[in-house]
Amino acid sequence: MDIYLVEAIINGILLGGVLALLALGLNLIFGVVDVVWIAYAEMVMVGMYVIYWLHAYYGWPLPLACLVAVIGVGLLGILVHLLIIQPILGSAPINQLLATGGLLFFLQSFATLLFGTDFRNIGLRMPIIEIGDIFISFSRLIAFCVALAGAVILYFFLSRTHIGTAIRAISQDREIMGLMGVDERKVYVITSAVGGSLAGLAACLLVLQYDVHPFIGLSFGPITFMICVLGGLGNMIGGFVAAFLMSQIISVGGYYFSIELSYVFAFLFFIVLMFIRPQGILAK
Amino acid sequence: MMTIRWPLALLFAVLLLLPLGLQDYLLHMAIQILIWGFVYTGWSVMGRFGQVSLGHGAFLGVGAYTTALLWNNFGLVPWIGIPIGVAFAVLLALVIGYPCFRLKVVGHYFALVTLALSQVVLLSIVAARDITGGSLGMTPNSVGQSSWLALQFTSKMHWYFVALAVWAFGLWVWVKVDRGMGRAAMEAVSEDETAAAAVGINVTREKLRVTVISAAMTAFGGALFGQYQMYLNPETLSGIGVSLQIVFAAIAGGMYSLLGPTVGALLTIALTEGLRIGFGTTLIGAANTIYGILLILFIIFMPRGITGFFGAWTKRRAATAAATT
Numbered sequence: 001m002d003i004y005l006v007e008a009i010i011n012g013i014l015l016g017g018v019l020a021l022l023a024l025g026l027n028l029i030f031g032v033v034d035v036v037w038i039a040y041a042e043m044v045m046v047g048m049y050v051i052y053w054l055h056a057y058y059g060w061p062l063p064l065a066c067l068v069a070v071i072g073v074g075l076l077g078i079l080v081h082l083l084i085i086q087p088i089l090g091s092a093p094i095n096q097l098l099a100t101g102g103l104l105f106f107l108q109s110f111a112t113l114l115f116g117t118d119f120r121n122i123g124l125r126m127p128i129i130e131i132g133d134i135f136i137s138f139s140r141l142i143a144f145c146v147a148l149a150g151a152v153i154l155y156f157f158l159s160r161t162h163i164g165t166a167i168r169a170i171s172q173d174r175e176i177m178g179l180m181g182v183d184e185r186k187v188y189v190i191t192s193a194v195g196g197s198l199a200g201l202a203a204c205l206l207v208l209q210y211d212v213h214p215f216i217g218l219s220f221g222p223i224t225f226m227i228c229v230l231g232g233l234g235n236m237i238g239g240f241v242a243a244f245l246m247s248q249i250i251s252v253g254g255y256y257f258s259i260e261l262s263y264v265f266a267f268l269f270f271i272v273l274m275f276i277r278p279q280g281i282l283a284k
Numbered sequence: 285m286m287t288i289r290w291p292l293a294l295l296f297a298v299l300l301l302l303p304l305g306l307q308d309y310l311l312h313m314a315i316q317i318l319i320w321g322f323v324y325t326g327w328s329v330m331g332r333f334g335q336v337s338l339g340h341g342a343f344l345g346v347g348a349y350t351t352a353l354l355w356n357n358f359g360l361v362p363w364i365g366i367p368i369g370v371a372f373a374v375l376l377a378l379v380i381g382y383p384c385f386r387l388k389v390v391g392h393y394f395a396l397v398t399l400a401l402s403q404v405v406l407l408s409i410v411a412a413r414d415i416t417g418g419s420l421g422m423t424p425n426s427v428g429q430s431s432w433l434a435l436q437f438t439s440k441m442h443w444y445f446v447a448l449a450v451w452a453f454g455l456w457v458w459v460k461v462d463r464g465m466g467r468a469a470m471e472a473v474s475e476d477e478t479a480a481a482a483v484g485i486n487v488t489r490e491k492l493r494v495t496v497i498s499a500a501m502t503a504f505g506g507a508l509f510g511q512y513q514m515y516l517n518p519e520t521l522s523g524i525g526v527s528l529q530i531v532f533a534a535i536a537g538g539m540y541s542l543l544g545p546t547v548g549a550l551l552t553i554a555l556t557e558g559l560r561i562g563f564g565t566t567l568i569g570a571a572n573t574i575y576g577i578l579l580i581l582f583i584i585f586m587p588r589g590i591t592g593f594f595g596a597w598t599k600r601r602a603a604t605a606a607a608t609t
Contacts, residue, residue: 036392087584093391094336098535099583101528106576112569214569222403222524225396260411267400267407274397275383 003133005255010136012251013244017144018205020243022220023227024151024236025198031171031233032191035085035096039104040199041221043080046107047073047203048212049115056122070200077196078189085192086185104217111214119211126208143205150201154194155236167191171233223250223263226270232280242281246270296452303444311440313557317549318447319509322454324534324545326501329461330494331531332539334474337495339380339398340502340530342405343373345522347503348510349409349416352424355434357415362435366507373503374496376401381495385488388477399524406523421517424510435511443512450508451546454501458542466493502530536582538589547590 026040037043047069054065084099126139158164170177170187178184210216227246231239246266253262273281303311327340350369354360360368380401383389389397409416416422430437437443461467469490472480481487510516520526529552537548552575559571586593 102579109569109572
């Protein structure tokens with residue numbers, strides 16, 4: 001078998017882990033608050049800049065910088081909810097999507113204002129693992145493992161804690177839960193914080209592999225929404241399947257054709273699947 | 285009726301005389317406002333009925349690139365190239381729109397499908413870099429002089445009147461849609477699709493009708509903008525960025541009134557230019573930072589846009605005046 005193809009498949013799996021984590025955070029907010037944060041990938045960009053700043057500029061140790069990014073973007077998530085989403089919760093759903101679109105412009109250009117359009121790298125060189133003739137980037141492997149660990153932690157948070165149960169309950173029936181004594185607003189804030197933290201975690205993993213620049217959000221933001229919708233609302237397993245399907249299309253398609261064309265295939269795949277299975281790929 | 289027509293006639297008279305007193309730079313801005321005003325009006329033809337498309341960048345790109353590629357590679361003049369480009373955009377709108385409307389892909393899902401479409405067009409243009417120049421963009425071959433046949437003008441004055449005519453045509457289309465029976469049908473559809481279908485409205489056909497009109501106008505505007513700029517860039521003519529820009533300008537101006545989208549174009553272009561002059565290039569990004577904040581504020585406080593906001597305000601004042609006398 002073609003070893004380059006094997007490499008492409010493995011890279012696809014590793015990419016799928018990070019995409020799955022991103023889709024998970026977005027899915028959580030989408031499922032609970034019923035809002036699409038179109039600026040989700042831009043929040044990841046903010047996290048990446050925080051890490052770059054603290055680590056490469058101020059010389060903080062990387063793990064500490066990552067921790068600050070996770071907490072910082074989590075707080076940003078709360079701010080986004082309180083300042084932008086909460087005032088318009090009652091209006092047409094599309095307005096909330098558009099308001100976060102305004103946030104997208106804001107974050108992108110604010111980053112340009114602060115850092116310019118240069119590509120910045122935290123300057124970390126990770127070893128490359130060699131198995132037989134196949135080369136695997138260590139940073140991608142770490143990203144994959146951490147993303148999986150993050151997903152498992154989220155799973156236990158949602159299934160084993162009291163507040164996690166409330167979050168899941170609200171995503172199933174928001175009217176009844178209010179009557180059951182669950183404070184919706186509190187749950188929304190916590191969900192936004194968790195969703196934000198997941199974006200921060202994704203930032204830690206992406207900053208190991210990619211240069212950060214103000215427009216990086218555009219390169220994986222759209223694909224994240226597609227994965228989130230393909231997986232089906234509130235369906236975590238579906239989100240995982242969709243993430244790995246899309247990452248394989250991108251990775252293997254990139255090997256056979258070009259990276260742009262592989263994204264074209266991924267988006268077309270999304271459009272076609274929306275027509276065939278609008279409830280998500282794993283819907284009954 | 286008369287109350288609407290007089291100010292509009294006055295506006296046109298002013299716009300016809302306007303270029304006589306403008307320098308080239310201001311004329312350049314006026315042309316951009318008219319062309320983008322036309323595109324935003326095109327978007328609002330479907331947007332005002334709750335059909336929020338984040339994919340109009342796709343139609344813009346198809347219109348502009350088809351026209352320019354046919355001209356550069358086959359020497360087809362824009363008079364033939366633009367209709368072909370518009371036809372492609374309409375075809376694309378039908379291919380995506382028909383299954384969407386048939387299978388009831390609405391709201392968030394419709395927005396995301398159209399978003400995917402605009403990315404498909406953007407990435408296809410970049411991927412076909414051998415003929416489109418990829419992300420470096422492309423330049424239509426210049427004939428070096430003003431030519432009606434090639435739709436290239438060295439003087440801004442020519443362009444101003446071309447843009448003005450197209451913009452006025454856009455307003456005419458908007459009014460046609462506004463006054464037609466289709467409007468009542470589409471309003472019913474935007475309120476409740478199932479109920480609309482139950483009273484005998486062919487929901488799919490009504491939606492397709494406004495989508496096709498909207499896509500055609502957007503493609504036309506894109507082709508014209510490419511012709512005017514004599515430079516096409518995939519990032520500025522397709523993809524998520526310009527798609528969101530279209531949506532925001534139309535919403536900020538007010539998509540429910542005739543001149544709303546044009547006010548949106550005026551506002552966004554004046555703001556961008558004003559901030560560019562104010563801050564110079566040292567503060568690159570400042571304009572869009574303020575722009576982003578304004579958009580959020582608009583959606584929270586003035587979801588019907590500037591024209592909608594002031595329209596309601598004048599109506600309230602008139603009502604109180606009538607009540608007190």
